[in-house]
Amino acid sequence: MAWEGSADAPPTARIVALAPSMHSGERRVAAAVAEDLAGTVERTAQEVAEAVGVGRATVIRAAQTLGYDGFPQLRVAVAGELALSASSGELTADGTLLGSLRASFDRFASRIGHTIAGLTEESLETFVRALDSAGRVLVVANGLSSPLALDLVLRLSSAGRPAELLFDPLAQRIAARQLGEGSVCLVVSGSGANEETIAVARAAAGSGASVLAMTSFASSPITEVADAALIVPPVNDSFRDELLHTSRAALMLVTEALVDAVTTRRGDRGRDARAAVLAELGAAIRE
Incomplete structure (x- = not known):
């Protein structure tokens, strides 16, 4: 699977999203690039091939999988990413807990742009249109993605787009199997490989419902089941780092921005729903 996200996405964002699904040799090339961006700029495809232990053709294929015409174009993109990161300054901690926290926040801020690198206008339009028009919306997530599903359901409900959420995997599958045509099963899965979540998505697809997926990696079991997917690369530098942290x-x-887009799409319905929510919040607050 080749890169299908934004043409402006930096190389490291593409690598994080695609590396798990790349062939072994290409994945080694991608890892070498991510681990030594500066060295990549100075190397030829042949030099990278010799350093990694693969053929030159594998290096070229890796660059093409990442969405570039060839390795020279990948080198140019890497140089651009290095220049951009250099302009943001050094992100180091000062040895204190607060300094470490600040460095972590700075690092996250420097990679915010990566979070939308894999999104396209077409995929966003598909999601917003489907969520607005669906008869039923079942939001599904398990493991570390579960809190996101709860937040998403609450936000959709406040936008006047009621959605369902179940935490038991079996209950999720039962509900998904009864969705039917005109309904949406919205799956949130960072890894895209949670077996319980995949089973629910397949049950929803079997019922005739549309399956929408939000995940961090471009090629995974959930993207194979989904009718449409939003690829949101993680803020970590590599797949290994994502597993550890x-x-x-x-x-x-x-998800927050997506709900805002759905609210806007719903026009007066969305505004009326927001007004009702604010009224309830106002009534609940006591001085």
Whole structure:
């Protein structure tokens, strides 16, 4: 699977999203690029091939999988990413807990742009239109993605777009199997490989419902089941780093923006729903 996201997406964002699904040799090339961006700019395809232990053709294929015409274009993109990161300054901690926290926030801020690197106008339009028009919406998530599903359902409900949420995997499958045509099963899965979540998505597809997926990796079991997917690369630098320091922050930001887009699409219905929510919040607040 080749890169299908934004043409402006930096190389590291593409690598994080695609590396798990790349062939072994191409994945080694991608890892080498991500681990030494500066060195990549100075190397030829042949030099990278010798350093990694693959053929030159594998290096070229890896670059093409990442969405570039060839390795020279990948080198240019890497140089651009390095220049951009250099302009943001050094992101280092000062040895204190607060300094470490600040460095973490700075690092996250420097990679915010990566969170939308894999999105396209077409995929967003598909999601917003489907969520607005569906007869029923079942939101599904398990594991570390579960809190995102609860937040998403609450936000959709406040926008006048009622959605269902069940936490038991069996109950999820039962509900999904009864959705039927005209309904939507919206799956949130960072890894895109949670077996319980995949089973629910397949049950929804079997009922005739549309399956929409939000995930961090461009090629995964959930993208194979889904009718449409929003690819939101994680804020970590590599797939290995994502496994060790799993973050759902990027997905959370996109879900919030997605609900805002749905609210706008719904026009007066969305505005009336928001007004009703504010009225309830006002009535609940006591001085």
